Amino acid sequence: MNKDKIMLAHGAGGKLSIELVREVFLPRFDNRILDALEDSAVFEADGGRLDFTTDAFVVKPLFFPGGDIGTLSVCGTVNDLCMMGAKPLYLSASFIIEEGLPIETLDRVVNSMKLAARDAGISIVAGDTKVVEKGAADNLFITTAGVGKIQDDVNLSSSSVAAGDAVIINGFIGDHEMAVLLARGEFDLQGEVKSDCAPLSGLVAAILSVSRKIKCMRDPTRGGLATVLNEIAGASRVGIIIEEDKIPVREEVRTACDLLGFDPLYLANEGKVVVFVDGDDAEKVLEVMKTHPLGKNSVIIGEVVQEPESRVLLKTSIKGHRVVGLLSGEQFPRIC
Amino acid sequence: MNKDKIMLAHGAGGKLSIELVREVFLPRFDNRILDALEDSAVFEADGGRLDFTTDAFVVKPLFFPGGDIGTLSVCGTVNDLCMMGAKPLYLSASFIIEEGLPIETLDRVVNSMKLAARDAGISIVAGDTKVVEKGAADNLFITTAGVGKIQDDVNLSSSSVAAGDAVIINGFIGDHEMAVLLARGEFDLQGEVKSDCAPLSGLVAAILSVSRKIKCMRDPTRGGLATVLNEIAGASRVGIIIEEDKIPVREEVRTACDLLGFDPLYLANEGKVVVFVDGDDAEKVLEVMKTHPLGKNSVIIGEVVQEPESRVLLKTSIKGHRVVGLLSGEQFPRIC
Numbered sequence: 001m002n003k004d005k006i007m008l009a010h011g012a013g014g015k016l017s018i019e020l021v022r023e024v025f026l027p028r029f030d031n032r033i034l035d036a037l038e039d040s041a042v043f044e045a046d047g048g049r050l051d052f053t054t055d056a057f058v059v060k061p062l063f064f065p066g067g068d069i070g071t072l073s074v075c076g077t078v079n080d081l082c083m084m085g086a087k088p089l090y091l092s093a094s095f096i097i098e099e100g101l102p103i104e105t106l107d108r109v110v111n112s113m114k115l116a117a118r119d120a121g122i123s124i125v126a127g128d129t130k131v132v133e134k135g136a137a138d139n140l141f142i143t144t145a146g147v148g149k150i151q152d153d154v155n156l157s158s159s160s161v162a163a164g165d166a167v168i169i170n171g172f173i174g175d176h177e178m179a180v181l182l183a184r185g186e187f188d189l190q191g192e193v194k195s196d197c198a199p200l201s202g203l204v205a206a207i208l209s210v211s212r213k214i215k216c217m218r219d220p221t222r223g224g225l226a227t228v229l230n231e232i233a234g235a236s237r238v239g240i241i242i243e244e245d246k247i248p249v250r251e252e253v254r255t256a257c258d259l260l261g262f263d264p265l266y267l268a269n270e271g272k273v274v275v276f277v278d279g280d281d282a283e284k285v286l287e288v289m290k291t292h293p294l295g296k297n298s299v300i301i302g303e304v305v306q307e308p309e310s311r312v313l314l315k316t317s318i319k320g321h322r323v324v325g326l327l328s329g330e331q332f333p334r335i336c
Numbered sequence: 337m338n339k340d341k342i343m344l345a346h347g348a349g350g351k352l353s354i355e356l357v358r359e360v361f362l363p364r365f366d367n368r369i370l371d372a373l374e375d376s377a378v379f380e381a382d383g384g385r386l387d388f389t390t391d392a393f394v395v396k397p398l399f400f401p402g403g404d405i406g407t408l409s410v411c412g413t414v415n416d417l418c419m420m421g422a423k424p425l426y427l428s429a430s431f432i433i434e435e436g437l438p439i440e441t442l443d444r445v446v447n448s449m450k451l452a453a454r455d456a457g458i459s460i461v462a463g464d465t466k467v468v469e470k471g472a473a474d475n476l477f478i479t480t481a482g483v484g485k486i487q488d489d490v491n492l493s494s495s496s497v498a499a500g501d502a503v504i505i506n507g508f509i510g511d512h513e514m515a516v517l518l519a520r521g522e523f524d525l526q527g528e529v530k531s532d533c534a535p536l537s538g539l540v541a542a543i544l545s546v547s548r549k550i551k552c553m554r555d556p557t558r559g560g561l562a563t564v565l566n567e568i569a570g571a572s573r574v575g576i577i578i579e580e581d582k583i584p585v586r587e588e589v590r591t592a593c594d595l596l597g598f599d600p601l602y603l604a605n606e607g608k609v610v611v612f613v614d615g616d617d618a619e620k621v622l623e624v625m626k627t628h629p630l631g632k633n634s635v636i637i638g639e640v641v642q643e644p645e646s647r648v649l650l651k652t653s654i655k656g657h658r659v660v661g662l663l664s665g666e667q668f669p670r671i672c
Contacts, residue, residue, distance in 0.1 A: 004414055006437040011467030018464060024443055028450040029460040033426075041461035043426055046382035047486070054428035054467045054481055058473075090369075092390035093477045096432070101342040107360055114364040125377035126481075129356060130392045131347030131670070135395075138472035143430045145390055145462075146479030149381070275620040334467070 008334050013223030014327030018090045020315040026290035033214050037235070038158060039218065042150065049152075051086035053077060054145040059335060062109065062139055064183035066175070066195030067270070070112030073142040075199045075270055080122040082204040082271070085156045086148030092126040093116060096141040099134045106313045109140065120199030122146065154208060160215045161236035166302040170203060171291055171297035172196070172248040173225050174267035178256055180335040187260060193252050198271035203294045210288045213278035226265040226324045228274055229312045237309050242302030242324075244316045265314075266327055268335065276304065344521035344670050349559030350663030361603040362491045373571070374494060375554065377485065385488075387422035389413060390481040398445065400473035400474055400519035402511070402531030405499075405608070406448030409607055411535045414456040415555045418528040419609070422484030422586060427453060428462040435470045448475055456535030458482065470672040478623035478651045490544060496551045501640040502618035503610040505526065506539060508532070508584040509561050510603035514592055516671040523596060528587050534607035541628045546624045556608050562601040564610055564661045565648040578638030578650045601650075602663055604671065612640065 009016045026035065032132040033041045040053030057073040067075075074091065081088045093113065097106065117124050134234075157219075170270060182191040200219065208214060220228040225247070233240045249264045257264050271294060277285050289295035302315075310325040344466050345352045350352045362371065369377045376389030393409040403411075410427065417424045429449065433442065511532040518527040536555065542548060552572075556564040561583070583598045585593075593600050607630060613621050618636060625631035638651075648660040 004439055006433050006435060006439060006442065006467055008467050008469065011433070011465055017465065019466055020439075021463075024439070024446055025400070025463060025465075028446045029429075029453070029463070031459045031461060033459065033461040041426065041428070043483075045386060045460065046384035048382035050381060050483075052428060052481075052483060053462050054430045054479070055464045055541060056430040056432050056479060058432060058466045058468050062474075090377065090388055092377070092481050094390045094392040096392050096394060096477055096479075096480075097342050097347070099342060099344050103340055103342060103356075103360070106342065110360055110364045117365070123367045123369065125367060125369040125379065126356075126389050127361060127365070127370070128391045128479075129347055129353065129361075129665075130394045131342055131344050132394050132586075133344065133670070135471070136474040137477070138468060141432055141473075141477065143390070143392060143432075143464075144480075145388075145428050145430075145479075147379075147388060147483065227650060227653035261392075329535050331545075334469070 003049055011334065013227050026085040031267045033109040035263040039083045040319040042084060045294045049150040049207050050086045051081050051148040054143065056082065056141065056143040058137060058141050059180060061183055063237040064180045064195055065213055066179055067197035068109055068112050069140060069142055070109035071197050072115045072270060073119060073144045074116035077144040077146040077199050078122055078199045079203060080264045081146050081148035081233045081324045082200045083219055084150060084152035084209055086122055086150045088122040088146055088148045088201055089120045090147045091124045092145045093124055093126040095145045096137050097129065097131045098137040099131055099138050101139055103170060116199060120201050149153050153212065154212060158216050158232050158235035161232055161238055161304055163217055163238060163304050163306045164275045164279045166279050166300050167242060168277065168286055168289065168298060168300050170265050170273050172250050173269055173272060174249060174264040176270040177267035177335055178253045181333065189256055189259065191256055192317060196269055196271035198294055200271065201232065203289065203292045204273065206288050206292050207275060207285055211277060211281040211285050214275060215282040220269050220274055220276050222268050224268055225274065225329060227326060232276065232324050233312050234310045239305040240302060240312045241305055242314055244314050246299055248297050248299060265324060345496065347670065348663060349563050375419045378420060385486040386419045387484040387486055389416040389419050390479065391416065392477065392479040394477050395516060396474060397519055400516045400531055401529065401534035401597040402443055404448050404517055405476060405478055406445035406532050407452045409480045410449050410452035410456060411533050413480040413482040414458055414535045414537060417484035418536045419553045419555055420486060420546055421479055421490035422486045424456055424458040424482055424484045424537055427458045427460045428463040428481045429460055430479045432473050433465065433467045434473040434475050435467055437475055452535060456537050461487060476671055487578065489548065492550060492552050494552050494568050494571035497568055497574055497612045497640055499574060499640050499642040500615045501551055501612045502615050502636050503576060503578060503638040504613065504622055504625065504636050505633060506631040509605055510585060510589045510600040512606040513603035513671055515590045524541045525592055525595065527588055527592055532540050533605035536609050536630065539625065539628045540581060540609065542624050542628050543611060543621055547613060547617040547621050548609060549617040554610050556605050557611055558600040558604050559663060560604055563662060566662050568612065569648050570646045573645050575641040575644045576638060576648045577641055577651055581653050582635055582637045583632050584635060589664055595612050601660060
């Protein structure tokens with residue numbers, strides 16, 4: 001590995017991604033808001049708090065079961081806003097298009113964005129289009145940025161998780177990444193896996209309406225559940241113990257993972273939220289999540305403990321505990 | 337030309353760009369804010385008005401005299417905010433990086449962003465990094481989005497320009513696009529042209545501090561001065577007459593344009609602003625512009641008239657008037 005060049009692993013959400021952010025971006029863009037390293041930036045405006053975030057989407061193929069790059073580009077940014085407890089308001093969308101892309105393809109993608117934005121309750125208010133020569137981009141890249149409004153009594157942060165908190169997820173993990181991987185047709189596997197891609201605004205609003213003891217929410221996208229749990233354990237200096245048997249993984253996803261040698265804990269999701277809530281409110285939050293269409297399969301998958309600090313442990317049915325670390329290279333072909 | 341596929345001209349800022357926006361994006365992302373078709377989106381937040389905008393940067397080469405993709409990605413979005421009279425506050429930056437890019441290159445670009453952000457008075461508070469396979473992108477693309485705050489007594493709009501308004505520009509046109517074209521080395525031309533890339537926050541603040549009769553400001557980027565004037569003439573249903581002799585064009589830029597068969601009126605600028613101001617305040621605004629480092633060469637280049645509606649006329653020294661239209665294809669190799 002050449003450490004002087006950007007490698008795919010720098011974009012995979014694991015150790016190298018974190019290094020790149022710490023060594024190249026943070027020292028230069030030095031400011032309090034960015035240093036918080038949340039999924040989005042919170043700032044004050046005229047007395048209220050707004051949330052601001054961005055994401056670039058480079059998924060390949062553009063279309064996959066359950067969604068496409070358009071759905072993804074809206075849901076990804078909407079969900080980052082939701083994770084700070086913000087109500088999504090406005091979205092910008094920048095398109096980098098490879099010369100020769102059929103306009104009909106662009107049209108389908110834009111229509112998916114329209115539908116996803118409607119579901120999310122967000123308006124697409126600003127945009128830009130650039131066209132590059134054939135070969136200078138891979139069909140279509142979309143970057144969205146979003147602005148949302150945080151309610152006055154909501155204060156979520158990756159550093160406020162504490163021992164005694166429960167860890168809840170709203171359903172099956174790994175569906176998105178496996179759907180995209182199978183859609184590529186590179187593996188000799190047939191699969192019926194659909195991406196879980198969905199805007200979480202409604203589910204998150206429901207969660208926040210029943211409890212004032214939500215500590216933190218994160219969407220386990222790139223790097224999967226394992227990466228998110230490690231980030232939170234590190235930021236809050238706590239241990240997190242999750243139970244293997246409780247983590248929902250579809251049979252098709254598990255089988256494909258076994259065949260391909262992947263671990264579902266590291267697979268990206270696009271419609272999942274990991275909720276950290278005070279143990280006292282865990283059952284109440286679980287209940288309301290289960291009543292929402294995107295939370296039917298919600299389950300408490302673990303708990304927060306004091307030690308080991310900054311570590312994530314997986315309680316397996318047979319072998320006791322094992323440490324779940326960050327990815328150090330790429331586990332998979334990149335999908336985002 | 338195949339009308340079913342995206343062509344480079346769809347990104348060139350001329351007729352095809354406008355068609356793409358009107359036919360694909362607007363009908364889908366239907367909302368009042370986007371329909372205004374300004375350079376950025378204005379929305380209300382907690383009683384104040386915020387401005388929100390985005391731009392994708394795909395310049396090639398990454399480095400050119402006077403700037404690089406980093407400078408550009410900050411200035412471009414900052415200037416879009418300034419054009420609505422907003423004070424730039426927060427910026428997000430998304431990087432799409434081709435595998436194999438030297439980290440030192442990224443580092444230089446990020447440092448340029450830092451310096452440009454400092455000059456502009458904006459904080460870079462959110463970001464994202466994606467890495468794509470070698471060949472799937474052209475080195476590095478950056479998309480920025482920005483949020484700014486509009487002062488209560490400022491109301492700029494492309495549709496509020498009226499007969500009697502003066503048209504002022506803050507200096508030489510065409511420097512940016514010519515600098516990038518020459519930096520490519522594709523033409524057998526040596527040139528010392530430097531991009532004018534600069535954040536306009538200070539100049540714009542000075543302009544707004546001396547006059548309440550500013551009608552509209554626009555930065556003549558992609559598509560150049562001719563395109564901006566056409567957009568304003570159309571949006572305000574007025575005629576605009578500009579005088580060829582008054583438009584500042586550097587000798588080197590004019591010579592290169594003559595040799596290459598380009599028209600400087602269509603060349604992109606990255607540190608220019610076209611100000612439409614009530615004729616009564618024109619001299620006052622011109623004065624203050626000239627005292628600013630980015631406005632030393634400011635000049636009144638024309639005036640707004642009632643007819644011909646939605647047209648731009650160039651008063652030449654010899655031939656009288658000619659119509660300056662929109663580009664219908666690409667005049668140049670794409671630079672953005």
